[in-house]
Amino acid sequence: MNQQNERKGTGRWTTTGMRALLMIAPAAAALWAAGCQKSSASPGGLGPRDVADAVYTVLAADRETYTADVVNRLQNQDKVIKASEHWKDEKLLPLPAQMFRLGAERARSKTKRFSYSLLSQWPINRQNAPHTDAEKAGLKAVIEQPEQPYYTEETLGGSKYLTAVYADKAVSQACVECHNNHSDSPRCDFKLKDVMGGVVVRVAL
Amino acid sequence: MLRLLSWFRAAPERLVFVACAVVPLLLFGAFHVAGNRTPFVPGSTSSGHHQIESQCASCHTPFAGATVQSCLDCHAESLKARNDSHASSKFDDPGKADQLALIDARDCRTCHREHRPEARERGSVSVPAGFCMTCHTQIAEERPSHRGFAPDGCAVAGCHNYHDNRALYEDLLRKHASDPDMAANPRVPLRTPHGAKPTVPRATPDRERGERDEATWATAVAEWRASAHGRAQVSCAACHAPGSAAGDAFVAQVADSVCASCHEGERAGFVAGKHGMRGATGLPPMRPTLARAAMTTQALTSDPPLGCTSCHGAHAFDVRRAAVDACEGCHADEHTQAYRTSAHAAAWRAEVAGRAPPGSGVSCATCHLPRIPTGARAADGHALVQVQHNQNGNLRPTSRMAREVCQPCHGLRFTLNALADPAQNGSNFAVSSRPAPHQIGMDLIQRGEGRREPAK
Numbered sequence: 001m002n003q004q005n006e007r008k009g010t011g012r013w014t015t016t017g018m019r020a021l022l023m024i025a026p027a028a029a030a031l032w033a034a035g036c037q038k039s040s041a042s043p044g045g046l047g048p049r050d051v052a053d054a055v056y057t058v059l060a061a062d063r064e065t066y067t068a069d070v071v072n073r074l075q076n077q078d079k080v081i082k083a084s085e086h087w088k089d090e091k092l093l094p095l096p097a098q099m100f101r102l103g104a105e106r107a108r109s110k111t112k113r114f115s116y117s118l119l120s121q122w123p124i125n126r127q128n129a130p131h132t133d134a135e136k137a138g139l140k141a142v143i144e145q146p147e148q149p150y151y152t153e154e155t156l157g158g159s160k161y162l163t164a165v166y167a168d169k170a171v172s173q174a175c176v177e178c179h180n181n182h183s184d185s186p187r188c189d190f191k192l193k194d195v196m197g198g199v200v201v202r203v204a205l
Numbered sequence: 206m207l208r209l210l211s212w213f214r215a216a217p218e219r220l221v222f223v224a225c226a227v228v229p230l231l232l233f234g235a236f237h238v239a240g241n242r243t244p245f246v247p248g249s250t251s252s253g254h255h256q257i258e259s260q261c262a263s264c265h266t267p268f269a270g271a272t273v274q275s276c277l278d279c280h281a282e283s284l285k286a287r288n289d290s291h292a293s294s295k296f297d298d299p300g301k302a303d304q305l306a307l308i309d310a311r312d313c314r315t316c317h318r319e320h321r322p323e324a325r326e327r328g329s330v331s332v333p334a335g336f337c338m339t340c341h342t343q344i345a346e347e348r349p350s351h352r353g354f355a356p357d358g359c360a361v362a363g364c365h366n367y368h369d370n371r372a373l374y375e376d377l378l379r380k381h382a383s384d385p386d387m388a389a390n391p392r393v394p395l396r397t398p399h400g401a402k403p404t405v406p407r408a409t410p411d412r413e414r415g416e417r418d419e420a421t422w423a424t425a426v427a428e429w430r431a432s433a434h435g436r437a438q439v440s441c442a443a444c445h446a447p448g449s450a451a452g453d454a455f456v457a458q459v460a461d462s463v464c465a466s467c468h469e470g471e472r473a474g475f476v477a478g479k480h481g482m483r484g485a486t487g488l489p490p491m492r493p494t495l496a497r498a499a500m501t502t503q504a505l506t507s508d509p510p511l512g513c514t515s516c517h518g519a520h521a522f523d524v525r526r527a528a529v530d531a532c533e534g535c536h537a538d539e540h541t542q543a544y545r546t547s548a549h550a551a552a553w554r555a556e557v558a559g560r561a562p563p564g565s566g567v568s569c570a571t572c573h574l575p576r577i578p579t580g581a582r583a584a585d586g587h588a589l590v591q592v593q594h595n596q597n598g599n600l601r602p603t604s605r606m607a608r609e610v611c612q613p614c615h616g617l618r619f620t621l622n623a624l625a626d627p628a629q630n631g632s633n634f635a636v637s638s639r640p641a642p643h644q645i646g647m648d649l650i651q652r653g654e655g656r657r658e659p660a661k
Contacts, residue, residue: 086376088288108297117298126347127340131300157302183375186347202299 049151052164052201055114056149059100059199060166067096067172076174083174095178113204118168120197122187124179128197132156138165139198146195153205161202168197248320251329252497253597256479260486264319276313283477283598287369287605308332308339316367327361328601334360337367350649363604363625364646372607372621378647384616391614392564394576394590396524397583428520439467464513472513474574474594480511481594493535504535525557528568543633544569550633567614575599575609603630604644618647 046054071083071093083093094102100118108115121139123129130136134154141150146167154163170176170192179196180188190196213220243259250258257263263279264271273293284292293311296304309315318324318331325331334357338344341359345352359365365373429435444459447466461484465472475481483491490510493500509515516531517523529550533541544550549567556566573596579589599605603624611620621644623629 086374089371089377105292105294105297109294115298117300126343131303135300156299157305159299161299200300 048162048203048205049164051114051203052151052162053149055116055201055203056164056166056199059103059116059201062103063096063100064171066099067174071096072172072174096175114202116199116201118197119200120168122179122185122196124182124184132163134163135165135200138163138200141165142167142198143195160205162205164201164203165198166201167195168199170194170196246320249322250319251317251325253329253479254319255497256483256491256495257486257488260483260488263486271314271319273312273314276317279477280313284368288371289368290370291367304340308336310340330360333357336360337365350652363602363621363644366602366604369602369605372604372617373646375646375650378617378650381612381617382647382651384618386616386619388614388616392562393567393571393610393613394578394588395564396576396592397587397590425520428518432520432522433524434520434522459514459519461512468513470591471594474592474598475513478595478597480596496535499537500535501533501537504537525568528570528574529553532569532573539631540633541569543631543635547633547635572606572610573600575606577609618644621647 074080074093075082081093083095084090085095085098086092087094087098097118104116104118117128119128119130119135119139121130121143130139132154134152138150138152142148142165146169150165152163154161170179170190173192175196176190176192176194179185179190246258249255254264264275266272266275291310293313296310305311316332316336317329321331326334337359338356345354354362360367371377429441444463445456446454447456447459447463461472461475461481472481476485480491483489483495490512492508492510493504494508516527518526518531529544533544549571552561553566553568553571555561556563570592575593576590577593579591581589583589593599593609599609604621606624607617607620611624615623622641623634625644626641
């Protein structure tokens with residue numbers, strides 16, 4: 001009798017243990033998978049936000065270098081060549097924003113893991129206006145708080161992204177003058193250091 | 206064999222089944238070996254591709270169908286040169302995913318479907334003319350001048366082109382709005398001497414091996430001496446025994462690849478256009494009987510294969526003959542037949558006769574095989590100009606001709622209106638009156654109506 005009772009008691013403990021294991025295992029598996037996914041979506045050990053910040057840092061530095069050391073120097077200081085919207089046709093330099101977009105297209109041709117674009121609520125080309133809800137919210141946020149990047153996640157075309165928006169300011173008088181005087185510009189009162197739009201960086205999750 | 210026959214005799218329907226399976230395969234194999242797959246083409250192709258429609262591998266990858274890459278293999282370079290306004294790279298941004306779900310602008314096949322002639326509306330385009338509104342939904346709000354325009358007007362009005370806007374963008378129209386109809390000194394660039402030298406130069410033509418009667422030999426030598434080849438001392442062996450020392454066999458019929466050894470650029474243009482595209486895909490050369498365009502009776506009767514000497518002639522290589530007479534020898538359409546009575550032809554005759562300066566005449570080649578500055582300079586500093594041998598390179602849209610061909614002589618407004626006027630085009634610009642306004646973009650800009658509405 002005691003042996004039977006012992007066997008019954010042992011069986012209950014085994015059944016309980018199995019039930020506990022069955023309950024815990026899926027949660028453990030989910031946590032493990034999330035950990036793997038996080039580490040596989042984070043090149044070099046960086047999280048998606050870090051990747052977006054790193055990409056933006058490089059973009060901003062390159063564009064500032066091009067604006068200051070190429071366009072401003074050759075056009076305004078040395079006066080040997082100008083930058084023009086129709087640079088290819090007129091055999092001139094691309095505008096800094098065009099240089100940015102050309103780089104964005106090249107980057108997108110080489111990888112789908114991240115992308116970047118330059119958008120504005122007052123674009124000269126209407127196709128560069130914010131389109132997704134995240135882009136619209138992000139541009140609004142960086143206008144209100146230019147020093148604070150905006151981060152969110154969104155799903156586009158069945159793929160999930162971390163979307164980061166950074167304020168894009170008028171860093172030179174040439175930016176202000178061109179946009180204020182362009183026949184297709186919907187806003188003509190920009191001033192130096194104004195937020196003119198935003199850089200949108202997306203990292204695939 | 207007997208067992209096979211008895212197998213069929215046991216159930217005669219087996220013979221029908223096997224015949225239905227085997228005979229088509231045999232027929233397919235026969236046509237494939239013969240190089241003629243035309244019976245298997247499922248629906249006619251556009252005018253741009255009909256010459257190569259039997260060369261399925263030009264576009265189709267086994268087990269993958271026609272891919273975007275196969276389009277780019279032929280057209281990528283041209284699109285880049287035209288500063289493609291809607292390059293697929295502009296649509297790779299994930300933010301455009303919902304627009305791409307409506308119309309996938311990254312894929313050439315979205316708008317250019319082959320083998321479906323019933324779907325083609327305008328040339329090779331197989332989407333409705335109002336497709337622009339899929340993305341440019343707010344154009345009427347942004348630009349007051351466009352309110353009331355038909356939604357399908359973008360693609361057909363002549364103001365915009367999906368790929369090539371080099372002659373149509375606002376700032377260019379604004380810049381040239383006041384150009385006179387005719388320039389003060391209308392001239393096209395002059396061709397520059399070819400700098401390449403063959404590898405086997407000899408001072409005088411040798412009497413080569415191969416049977417030649419004296420009259421034929423004398424004619425060939427006389428024509429050669431008077432030609433640019435003769436002046437440059439390009440000897441017989443350079444073409445007829447190319448790249449060889451003495452002792453190699455004389456080749457009577459010189460392959461176009463030999464011409465390309467010096468005239469690489471011209472040959473590259475030739476095989477990119479409708480005159481030479483069949484050769485580029487491994488098919489036999491184009492012949493007049495294969496053309497959809499109207500051809501002369503003489504051309505259809507003789508039906509010669511098309512190559513370098515078809516237009517230039519052997520030995521004489523007369524570029525003036527190639528500029529007009531060669532074209533008229535094959536082409537019998539309204540535009541070609543109207544050339545001789547046009548003002549352009551009168552200017553050409555004056556130049557040829559020496560009564561007008563070089564570059565002032567307008568031949569068929571002036572427009573359709575234009576002279577393009579290469580950007581490079583010769584050793585003595587003069588700009589190098591090459592004749593573009595892709596006669597299809599500036600045909601569509603017609604505005605493509607404006608910058609390369611018409612602007613050296615004509616104002617931009619005059620040019621765009623003339624190119625857009627079907628009457629002018631058909632009569633080879635023989636209509637004496639000023640072209641009626643067909644292209645309204647410049648008018649809108651001059652009235653200051655191009656500016657966008659300020660953001661609200």
